[in-house]
Amino acid sequence: MTIEGLAPGNELDPVQQAFLENQAFQCGYCTPGMIMAAKALLNSNPHPTEDEVRDYLSGNICRCGTYKEVLAAVKDLAEKPLQAAEKDLSAWQSRNMKAAN
Ligand code: FES
Numbered sequence: 522m523t524i525e526g527l528a529p530g531n532e533l534d535p536v537q538q539a540f541l542e543n544q545a546f547q548c549g550y551c552t553p554g555m556i557m558a559a560k561a562l563l564n565s566n567p568h569p570t571e572d573e574v575r576d577y578l579s580g581n582i583c584r585c586g587t588y589k590e591v592l593a594a595v596k597d598l599a600e601k602p603l604q605a606a607e608k609d610l611s612a613w614q615s616r617n618m619k620a621a622n
Pocket of ligand 1: 548550583586
């Protein structure tokens with residue numbers, strides 16, 4: 522999966538939306554990498570601690586520095602009530618299964 526397939530349709534994926542709302546913009550290389558890494562983290566651990574987020578995203582290195590905004594975006598998603606997070610994940614999985622078929 523690449524960033525292009527994350528939100529097949531007109532709606533942004535919740536991770537993309539959170540990055541947008543938190544102005545977590547980086548360059549065209551770093552933003553997709555951060556979003557896909559955040560998505561993978563949240564798929565496996567919907568409510569990571571800040572330390573877990575920092576550790577998971579530590580391989581995405583750039584010198585331009587919107588790390589604070591990226592952390593805020595992931596924190597927003599991690600703090601969503603479990604039911605909302607599961608609904609988002611379920612909708613995302615459903616959309617992607619349809620796109621794959
Ligand atoms: S934002 Fe991509 S190298 Fe810094």
